[in-house]
Amino acid sequence: MSATAPDISLGQALDQLIADLALKKNADxxxxxxxxLLRDGPMAAAKKLGEEGVETALAVAAGTPAQIAVESADLLYHLAISLMSREVDPAEVxxxxxxxxxxxxxxEKAARAKS
Ligand SMILES: N=c1c2ncn([C@@H]3O[C@H](COP(=O)(O)OP(=O)(O)OP(=O)(O)O)[C@@H](O)[C@H]3O)c2ncn1[C@@H]1O[C@H](COP(=O)(O)O)[C@@H](O)[C@H]1O
Structure with a gap:
């Protein structure tokens, strides 16, 4: 990983990504x-999300920090696509x-176990 801290936070990058994706929604x-991906619908988005989840998990288990960061970015991109495909506003998340x-x-777990 880079020795210096990135100049953008995860929250800022995600906000930027979500705004960019909204502009691409009706693109060719x-x-x-x-x-x-949006044309292919929620089932295709869900499949891609699952694949990226597994790839991220494998990176966490055995990859380098840089590989984990790359797979995590792919996962977040495909999560954003999945939310869009089901018209869930990321602000709800x-x-x-x-x-x-x-x-x-x-x-929270303990309260759930009692109810
Ligand atoms: N952040 C991303 C982003 N992250 C990941 N990906 C894509 O997701 C892929 C990761 O999935 P895979 O490794 O499974 O790739 P793959 O096997 O080639 O995918 P498939 O052939 O199965 O579809 C990457 O190779 C990228 O193509 C992204 N594609 C786009 N963005 C952002 O979205 C913006 C709009 O992109 P377009 O809609 O393509 O213009 C871009 O400017 C970026 O900011």
């Missing part, structure tokens, strides 16, 4: 991979994460 599928903030995963 011969000129835009995004448009091609953000809201779920924000609502969970400060609630320990362990406490």
């Amino acid at each position: 599928p011969h000129e835009s991979y995004t448009a091609r 953000g809201a779920v994460l924000a609502a969970r903030r400060g609630l320990s995963g362990l406490a």
Whole structure:
């Protein structure tokens, strides 16, 4: 991995990506991979997302930090495509994460086990 810190945060890069993808939604599928994936629909997007999840997991298990970063970026791209393919606003995902903030995963699990 690079010795210096990147000059863009993951949140900023994701916001930028999501804005860029919205502009590609109705592009020519011969000129835009995004448009091609969206044309192919949610089932194809889900398959691609699963593949990228496995590739990321394999990188985490045995890859270098740089390989993990590359596979993670592919995974996030295909997650963004998958959300678009089902018309889920990425802000909804953000809201779920924000609502969970400060609630320990362990406490949440324990509360679930009792109900
Ligand atoms: N961030 C990405 C991005 N990340 C990953 N990918 C694509 O996803 C692929 C990773 O999936 P795979 O390794 O499975 O690739 P593959 O086997 O060639 O894929 P398939 O043949 O199975 O479709 C990469 O090779 C890229 O082609 C991306 N394609 C596009 N973007 C962004 O989307 C923008 C719009 O792209 P277009 O819609 O193509 O103009 C670009 O400017 C980028 O910012």
